[in-house]
Amino acid sequence: MAKELTHFINGEHVAGASGRFGDVMNPNTGEVTGRTPLASAAEMDKAVQAAAAAFPGWAATNPQRRARVMFNFKRLLEDNMDELAELLSAEHGKVIADSKGDVQRGLEVIEFACGIPHLQKGEFTEGAGPGIDMYSMRQPLGVVAGITPFNFPAMIPMWMFGVAIACGNSFICKPSEKDPSVPIRLAELFMEAGAPAGVLNVVNGDKEAVDAILAHPQIPAVSFVGSSDIAQYVYATGAAHGKRVQAMGGAKNHAIIMPDADMDQVVNDLIGAGYGSAGERCMAISVAVPVGEETADRLVAALKPRVEGLKVGLSTEPDSDYGPVVSKAHLEKVQGYIDLGLKEGAELVVDGRGFSLQGYENGYFMGGSLFDKVTPDMKIYNDEIFGPVLSVVRTKTFEEAAALPTKHQYGNGVAIYTRDGDAARSFASQVQVGMVGINVPIPVPLAYHTFGGWKRSAFGDTNQHGTEGVKFWTKVKTVTSRWPSGVKEGASFVIPTME
Incomplete structure (x- = not known):
């Protein structure tokens, strides 16, 4: 009997409410093994509101504590590797060894994200001007989202949410409706690792869910991996709604x-x-x-x-x-x-x-x-x-x-x-x-470098994971500070300079 799948919102499994479902197949047998709910815009908004409520507390959590959650999550991925690989193979069809590789390459980005206290540091200049210091800080964006493909249901979600959440954002993952069980399981393990409810949400769906993400005013950034035509659509639509978008497309x-x-x-x-x-x-x-x-x-x-x-x-x-x-x-x-x-x-x-x-x-x-x-x-x-x-x-x-x-x-x-x-x-x-x-057949960079193609293989200016990922999921704030020992009389109507 086909199992009824759910969304994962605010730390809980949530049944679909749209009345629309997609079949999940076992490619080995051609049999239906599950039904996944296809979210409406209202269901997507519910996840966004949960993520928005979780964001201030998570963003205020110091980087060391965020890193500890990542360390815990890494350990849980290693402990549950066999289960994740079997779940992945049953819905995608790739062999178990390859499924473990899928999980492992995502885990490596989680390892990279464990270094977020260093990665998210800003810059400081003492004495930039008379009595003036300048410093910058990288701050999270808010509620961000990832739209992930069927072919890497473990790796690519972790490429996205691993860095994004480590930076202090809360996250909405919209996985492929063909193999949604692994992203749901990853969200469960992330909660077990100590993440607050609402920090990682998984909302299943099709184009209606994608469009809800692209149009939602509370989502400032979206990452996508899929075919080039859809990548171009996601980039153009997201940018038209004022979002920061990275959209990875096809290849030859x-x-x-x-x-x-x-x-x-x-x-x-x-x-x-x-x-x-x-x-x-x-x-x-x-x-x-x-x-x-x-x-x-x-x-x-x-x-x-x-x-x-x-x-x-x-x-x-x-x-x-x-x-x-x-x-x-x-x-x-x-x-x-x-x-x-x-x-x-x-x-x-x-x-x-x-x-x-x-x-x-x-x-x-x-x-x-x-x-x-x-x-x-x-x-x-x-x-x-x-x-x-x-x-x-x-x-x-x-x-x-x-x-x-x-x-x-x-x-x-x-x-x-x-x-x-x-x-x-x-x-x-x-x-x-x-x-x-x-003399290397698949030149996928390691997690501390960055992944991204050119031409119709990628839309947007920033690549995935590595330091490029930290840049994508954060915004820079620069502070100019002066603590004068005395107050000068009179106002200046000239633009400030360092002369």
Whole structure:
């Protein structure tokens, strides 16, 4: 029987009141396992008011005490890792090991947020002028919100609320309606860690809930991760309502393979980065760009048996390389792109469309697919497929290969494989992409650096986590202070200067 899911508002589970629900599926079986409420604007406002009531006390809590809550939360994440991973896999479909990685990468941002007493320090200048000192402070914004995607239901909420709450804000999380159980569980653990009620709220919903966040006058800042079209909508709508917005969109991440690259490493990395999590990662490598025909022939010959040998299975099976995609609609979408690639003239080296898992024929499984001789004018090259599909685009020169990610509409991540330090350095410096890997397939920065793409992969000026995250979730106040020993007579009508 499908379980009835709830919102989490003001430290309590709250039943949905809108009368609208969405089905939560187990992608392994195609069965409905839960019903999640889809919030109305009135329900969103209830969460905002709870967060607004909690904000003054939390903002006034000194940074050390806020950090202690983060330390407690980190410990609880570690203690409950297995439970969180199993819950995540059951609704998303990624294998348990990958689900643990999802939780771990979020936990690392919580570790970073434990340093908030240092991170939130301002600046001080003694003697900026005669008897004048100047100092700045970073203060929280208030009630802030995050709109998170289905593909990382643990990591991305923690990327957002970990830094935001550590800075003294209260938070509304609107997770994907496809896999909402992990964000709810994270909120429960955050309360157990010592956070006051109302500091972290989870409100389930669809576009109506998103629009309620974007229009709400008490929410000054919103972070979003999802597709580029929706990211652009969130950015434009939020900005029109006077909000600070960071909106991360889609990707088409290239891997440039130079003739001198270690081909064994390249193939291993492409298999993991291209097909892990069924390709449902915004940092997945989906385009391999070998330089030279000989390099391309070697690459495709080495990739073909590895793709054919991928172990596609249940997300709970420890020997599965990857599990199902998230939904039937998404499975059909990915398969449709393979149909399109054939019509466009690409060579389908490995076809994953006919895959079916015995005993789980209703699950959303798909074998790995490999295209060769893809060209930049093809839709399968320009669009984000977001599935277990790798395209090979052959190039003649390094310059031709390096130009591809720079010209592409997306600019999230890119990698280059080479033993030539000069080529790697030149590429990293000149490529118009936000995150670069040198002999690294998925260049997701660690928590104390910052995550963000360029072009249609990101809208807004500030990246996620790291010190950029602290800047996004705070505002700067600068104080000019004078304590004169004597009072001078008369008024000055000239703008103050330091002369």
